[in-house]
Amino acid sequence: MTATMTETPPPAAPKAANATSGRSRLSLPKILLIVAVALALLSLVRIVTGADQLTSEGQISASLGLAVPIGLAGLAGLWSERAGVVNIGLEGMMILGTFGAGWIGWQSSPWFGLLAGITFGMLGGLIHGIATITFGVDHIVSGVAVNLLALGITQYLAKIFFNHGAAEAAGGNPKQSPPVDSMPNFTVPGLSDGLSSVEKHHWFFVSDLAGVLGGLVTDVSVLTIIAVLLFIGTWWVLWKTAFGLRLRSCGENPIAAESLGVNVYTYKYAAVAISGGLAGLGGAFLAMVPTHIYLENQTGGRGYIGLAAMIFGNWRPGGLAMGAGLFGFSDALQLRNGGETVHALLLLIVVLLVLLAGWKLYRKAVLQGAISAVMAVLILVWYLLTDDVPSDFVGATPYVVTLLVLSLSAQRLRMPKADGMRYRKGQGK
Numbered sequence: 001m002t003a004t005m006t007e008t009p010p011p012a013a014p015k016a017a018n019a020t021s022g023r024s025r026l027s028l029p030k031i032l033l034i035v036a037v038a039l040a041l042l043s044l045v046r047i048v049t050g051a052d053q054l055t056s057e058g059q060i061s062a063s064l065g066l067a068v069p070i071g072l073a074g075l076a077g078l079w080s081e082r083a084g085v086v087n088i089g090l091e092g093m094m095i096l097g098t099f100g101a102g103w104i105g106w107q108s109s110p111w112f113g114l115l116a117g118i119t120f121g122m123l124g125g126l127i128h129g130i131a132t133i134t135f136g137v138d139h140i141v142s143g144v145a146v147n148l149l150a151l152g153i154t155q156y157l158a159k160i161f162f163n164h165g166a167a168e169a170a171g172g173n174p175k176q177s178p179p180v181d182s183m184p185n186f187t188v189p190g191l192s193d194g195l196s197s198v199e200k201h202h203w204f205f206v207s208d209l210a211g212v213l214g215g216l217v218t219d220v221s222v223l224t225i226i227a228v229l230l231f232i233g234t235w236w237v238l239w240k241t242a243f244g245l246r247l248r249s250c251g252e253n254p255i256a257a258e259s260l261g262v263n264v265y266t267y268k269y270a271a272v273a274i275s276g277g278l279a280g281l282g283g284a285f286l287a288m289v290p291t292h293i294y295l296e297n298q299t300g301g302r303g304y305i306g307l308a309a310m311i312f313g314n315w316r317p318g319g320l321a322m323g324a325g326l327f328g329f330s331d332a333l334q335l336r337n338g339g340e341t342v343h344a345l346l347l348l349i350v351v352l353l354v355l356l357a358g359w360k361l362y363r364k365a366v367l368q369g370a371i372s373a374v375m376a377v378l379i380l381v382w383y384l385l386t387d388d389v390p391s392d393f394v395g396a397t398p399y400v401v402t403l404l405v406l407s408l409s410a411q412r413l414r415m416p417k418a419d420g421m422r423y424r425k426g427q428g429k
Contacts (some may be wrong), residue, residue, distance in 0.1 A: 031318060041348060043208040051344035053336070055208035057199060059329075060215025062336055065290060067328025068227045069094070069299075072282030073306025074313065074320045075234055076275040080125075081315060082238060083271030084251035085132055086420040088143030090279045091303030092150030093124035097283025099154040102177035102294020103161060105287070106170065110181050114223075114284050121280015122273050124150055129272035133265060139420050147303075155296060162294075177294035180287065186225070188217040221289045223281075230278070235317045247271055251416035254423040264423060279303065305398075314413055330398040342394050345401070346383040350376050 039055070046054045053059055073090045080087035100120030105113020124146055131142040155174075162172030170178035195214035199207045238244035247267045249257040254264045282302070287294045305327055312326075313319025334342055353376035360369035 031322070034322075039208055039212065040205055041351060043205045045344060045348045045351075046208065047202075047204060049344035049347060051341045052202060053341050054333075054344065055211040057196060057211050057214035057218060059332055059336060060212050061218060061220075062332035063325065063329040064215060064220070064224060065328075066331045066335075067324045068221075068224050068289075069282040069285045069302050070306050070309055070327050071231070071321060071324035072227055072278050072285065073303045074309040074324055075230060075306075075317065076121075076125075076278035076282070077307050077310040078234065078313075078315055078317065078320060079238075079271050079278065080275035081310070081419050082248050082251045082416055083268045084254060084416060084418040084421060084423065085129070085268055085272050085275075086139035086143065087125075087128060087272065087275050087279075088140055088304075088307065089124065089128045089146030089150075090143075090275075090306055091299055091301065092143075092147035093121040093128075093276045093279035094283035094286070094299045094303045095147075095150040095154055096120035096124045097280030098287040098294050098298045099157065099177075099283075100280065101284035101287040102180060103157070105180035106167070106172075106178040106293075110183050110288055113180055113288060114183075114281070117284025117287065118277045118280045121278070121283060122276040125272045125274075125276020125279070126269070128276070129269050133268045133272070133423075136422050136424070158294070158296065171293075175296040177287075180292050182292060183288055184222045185219050186222065187219055192218045221285075223285050223289055227281075227285075230281075231317050231321055238317075248416070251418055254418055254421075258425070265425060268423075279306075282306070311413060311415075315415060326401065327398050330401040334394045334397040340388055342389045342397050343383070343387065345397070346379055346389070349401075350380045350383065353379065 042054055046052060073094060076090055076093070077087050097117035097120055101110075101113040101117035103113075104116035127149070128142050128146050131137040131145070132139050158177070159174045161167060162177050163174050167178055172178045192214060195210040195217070198210035199214060201207050238248060246257065246262045247270070249260075249262060250264045250267045250271075257267075258264050283299060286298050286302070291298070306324070309323035309327060310320050312323035313321070330345075333345065353372050357369045357372035357376060360366075360372060
């Protein structure tokens, strides 16, 4: 939930001495266990249906490429909302990033284009910060305004800079920039070929694991590596440093933070600037890795999907990465393989719904368990009576899968307490 409010949060009530939170955090062993179980289910479905593309090296590589911009948008939202600023303007900041990367990138080098994309995104973040932090504008209204402003500005500038002279001669037009040079890609020598050989045997779990690892070490963009490092760096800065503790305190209770000497405005501005830069980097990735050009409407709503991934991840980097990976995998599945492979995924959905029904019935949630069981039966009948999924439904695959996994995980989401709330300097004195 990212709704904005105009009231400051009340002081937190003191906890009882023997009180417990009732939540269990996702540790690294638990995350690895979840990934292993998911891979085993995918392997079982692959063997039963014969859809070998489910865990192939190409599928994982494409998933990684589609997950990176979503993950960066989600990471941008995490920085902003951890400081108490709802950032629904991520889509607009990504649009600014795609334009900056395309505009500067084709005239100089892709690295300068990358810096321009980050800078343009930061400018969008600062506009959002001035409106919400300094002037107290509703965060949702400001975010929507940033999205509309970014779309209009980039369309106007594209007509000016890409439709005349050298840009037009190099292939530019009002809707796209001239081509940008490629960023470096990396493949681990020896390991990639070995994993590919194991994958071709189509063994249960082992070949699937080889396909996953092969996709992660073959033809990986340098921007993907940077994105992974940013996830690790975000976790370390926000949860292991004094700076991160102060920033998160601004999102939990800015009045209490101010009373302890924290300059809340400074930390909020820093957070929205970093948020805009990360969203701009996500946009630059779209303009420089998959297409090598800026295209109008290139982001395709990935800023909003990044927000959904952030909420799925419970405002933490690890869960966010899993959410982005899930979106990327299901999106790559429908883009690369179409209805036949998505049809195989129906069997996996049946298994997940059966597990959900069993869990709900075990927790005495009879109505939810019954609904899940009925849905499982209906989808199983659909799977048995058809050989393909209609193309009209294939495009909705990422959203259906994510809704299902959200239901299955049944996690207790907990947003920052002061997220979206108005704060005025001096309230803590």
